[in-house]
Amino acid sequence: MKIIACYKLIPEEQDITVNSDGTLNLNKTDAKISQFDLNAIEAACALKQQNSDIHIVAMSSGGEALANPKGRKDVLSRGPDELIVVSEPGLENALPHQTAAILAAAAQKSGFDLILCGDGSADLYAQQVGLLLGEALGVSAINGVSRIISLSDTQIQVERTLEDEVETLTLNLPAVVAVSTDINAPQIPSMKAILGAAKKPVQAWQSADLGLGDVSGYTTLLSVLAPQQKARARVIIEGDGEEQIAEFAEHLRKVIG
Amino acid sequence: MSKFSTVWVFSDAASRLPELMGAARQLGEDVRVIVQGNEQSAQAFRLGADAAYDLGSIPADRIIEDYADTLVQTIKNHAPNALVLLPATRRCKALAARLGARLTAGVVNDANELVLQDGHIVATHMVYGGLAFGKEQITTPYAVTTLNSGVFEVAQEDSARTGSATSLEFVAPKNPIICVSRKVKQSNSVDLGKARLVVSVGRGIGNQANISIAEALSNAMGAELGCSRPVAENEKWMDRERYVGISGIMIKPELYLALGISGQIQHMVGANGAQIIMAINKDKNAPIFQYADYGLVGDLMKIVPALTEALKR
Numbered sequence: 001m002k003i004i005a006c007y008k009l010i011p012e013e014q015d016i017t018v019n020s021d022g023t024l025n026l027n028k029t030d031a032k033i034s035q036f037d038l039n040a041i042e043a044a045c046a047l048k049q050q051n052s053d054i055h056i057v058a059m060s061s062g063g064e065a066l067a068n069p070k071g072r073k074d075v076l077s078r079g080p081d082e083l084i085v086v087s088e089p090g091l092e093n094a095l096p097h098q099t100a101a102i103l104a105a106a107a108q109k110s111g112f113d114l115i116l117c118g119d120g121s122a123d124l125y126a127q128q129v130g131l132l133l134g135e136a137l138g139v140s141a142i143n144g145v146s147r148i149i150s151l152s153d154t155q156i157q158v159e160r161t162l163e164d165e166v167e168t169l170t171l172n173l174p175a176v177v178a179v180s181t182d183i184n185a186p187q188i189p190s191m192k193a194i195l196g197a198a199k200k201p202v203q204a205w206q207s208a209d210l211g212l213g214d215v216s217g218y219t220t221l222l223s224v225l226a227p228q229q230k231a232r233a234r235v236i237i238e239g240d241g242e243e244q245i246a247e248f249a250e251h252l253r254k255v256i257g
Numbered sequence: 258m259s260k261f262s263t264v265w266v267f268s269d270a271a272s273r274l275p276e277l278m279g280a281a282r283q284l285g286e287d288v289r290v291i292v293q294g295n296e297q298s299a300q301a302f303r304l305g306a307d308a309a310y311d312l313g314s315i316p317a318d319r320i321i322e323d324y325a326d327t328l329v330q331t332i333k334n335h336a337p338n339a340l341v342l343l344p345a346t347r348r349c350k351a352l353a354a355r356l357g358a359r360l361t362a363g364v365v366n367d368a369n370e371l372v373l374q375d376g377h378i379v380a381t382h383m384v385y386g387g388l389a390f391g392k393e394q395i396t397t398p399y400a401v402t403t404l405n406s407g408v409f410e411v412a413q414e415d416s417a418r419t420g421s422a423t424s425l426e427f428v429a430p431k432n433p434i435i436c437v438s439r440k441v442k443q444s445n446s447v448d449l450g451k452a453r454l455v456v457s458v459g460r461g462i463g464n465q466a467n468i469s470i471a472e473a474l475s476n477a478m479g480a481e482l483g484c485s486r487p488v489a490e491n492e493k494w495m496d497r498e499r500y501v502g503i504s505g506i507m508i509k510p511e512l513y514l515a516l517g518i519s520g521q522i523q524h525m526v527g528a529n530g531a532q533i534i535m536a537i538n539k540d541k542n543a544p545i546f547q548y549a550d551y552g553l554v555g556d557l558m559k560i561v562p563a564l565t566e567a568l569k570r
């Protein structure tokens with residue numbers, strides 16, 4: 001069985017700064033694997049532990065950052081057997097519908113039984129790519145999956161956590177499943193896994209290799225701006241002596257009313 | 258064009274319908290509501306629907322998302338362009354993507370603002386973990402958005418308004434998903450969103466047993482207890498319904514008192530709506546103090562019990 005685990009490279013949030021006009025400065029940011037996609041990769045690896053016949057392909061579409069050997073090793077050290085990237089300049093700014101179209105073409109070329117995605121990427125958090133990917137491939141797709149109950153050659157049964165209920169669902173394969181963060185705790189790769197990652201096969205494609213013409217967007221991102229910080233009093237009392245605690249308690253009492 | 262000619266509304270959560278109707282009436286000339294059953298249909302008309310379409314009762318093994326083709330057929334039959342409004346629930350996000358694909362429409366989830374500009378919907382939603390807001394214009398004739406709560410005025414019910422819904426014929430999807438079972442979540446008793454005062458616990462509390470000191474303080478204040486994500490998701494010291502932040506719950510209490518919370522942006526976007534933020538943290542450089550009205554730098558293990566005593570006096 002072939003499982004594709006999709007991931008996105010995003011800018012490290014800790015390194016993002018806000019310019020004086022409210023725009024974001026991403027120049028000093030390193031690329032990292034989006035948090036929720038680590039859950040998807042881990043979920044694929046957990047399935048492989050139960051069934052050694054599984055072959056895991058990590059797959060990503062994006063910009064030139066995907067060419068970085070360190071980043072490629074990073075994803076492969078987390079367990080996938082093989083990596084497929086579709087990268088070309090500009091694709092780092094692709095919006096969900098475009099990303100889904102590219103991933104669908106790549107998945108079709110590679111072949112698959114099951115695709116795992118994160119529920120959303122930690123940058124745009126559009127929460128659509130997995131679902132749109134399923135639509136583009138003409139297979140079932142579902143979001144919010146918090147547990148994989150069973151996997152057979154023809155079906156996957158999952159638990160899906162919604163706001164106020166939990167569903168058990170059966171999907172016929174092939175299918176796309178987007179997982180939520182509570183599905184697992186991604187492991188930190190071992191030294192051995194990191195060393196082994198360099199030997200795993202990598203295929204780099206461009207959208208031309210996929211026979212994709214221009215996939216125009218359905219939406220346009222007009223601006224990304226940090227919100228105005230709400231003005232706060234910022235009365236900071238230093239020290240945990242009786243006097244300081246009493247002063248803080250006084251402020252608290254006034255607020256409680 | 259100052260309004261969309263047609264706005265379609267569907268809500269899987271009955272409680273969200275009044276606000277969606279408020280938004281739809283503000284943005285559209287003609288508001289059409291997809292309902293489940295007579296009761297919701299009557300409510301939709303009282304809330305100002307121009308027409309309602311009834312999905313009927315949904316078999317237990319079917320999920321609402323599998324009605325995408327049914328909805329698409331109805332929407333397409335009516336007009337070649339429209340706005341489709343849904344609440345930002347997990348279920349409706351799944352439905353939104355399906356509708357988007359089948360209507361070749363742009364989709365934006367979690368809209369915090371929705372306006373019409375030059376005949377196109379512009380939706381604002383949080384990006385980069387709450388660091389910024391992205392403004393996205395949907396350029397397709399059909400537009401699909403899921404709306405956060407608290408963005409629009411709720412529509413008021415007018416009991417004089419009535420109407421009857423058109424029944425919709427279920428269009429079976431090509432790849433149905435079978436619902437084997439469904440159970441209501443147990444721990445959903447707390448509604449942090451409605452609490453006036455919130456005391457919130459971060460990883461700085463140290464261990465699960467220590468949560469009792471935060472509980473004692475919140476009892477003395479008459480507050481609800483919240484937490485940061487690691488306290489709920491990693492440590493599992495508290496229920497996940499209680500964690501505040503971009504991936505947890507967004508709250509707007511009168512007071513947010515943070516105990517041993519560092520104040521990362523993904524947490525703060527959930528708490529920033531508070532009128533007053535107070536914080537206790539032993540690290541005077543903790544980012545939380547940037548967001549606080551009143552801060553106390555020190556060991557919470559010492560401060561919290563003393564504060565509880567002080568409030569009792």
Ligand SMILES: Cc1cc2nc3c(=O)[nH]c(=O)nc-3n(C[C@H](O)[C@H](O)[C@H](O)COP(=O)(O)OP(=O)(O)OC[C@H]3O[C@@H](n4cnc5c(N)ncnc54)[C@H](O)[C@@H]3O)c2cc1C
Pocket residue numbers: 035122386458459460461462484485486487488500501502503504505506516517518519520521522523524527537538539540543555556557558
């Ligand atoms: C995509 C994404 C989404 C996220 N969503 C959320 C979200 O919705 N909600 C959320 O909360 N987080 C979220 N996070 C995680 C967030 O970035 C932080 O990691 C998290 O909020 C930190 O929790 P914390 O402050 O409790 O713990 P820590 O960062 O470990 O901070 C503990 C604090 O306690 C203080 N402390 C320790 N001991 C004491 C003591 N004895 N007395 C006083 N102070 C003490 C320390 O100085 C420190 O500041 C998200 C992260 C990502 C990447």
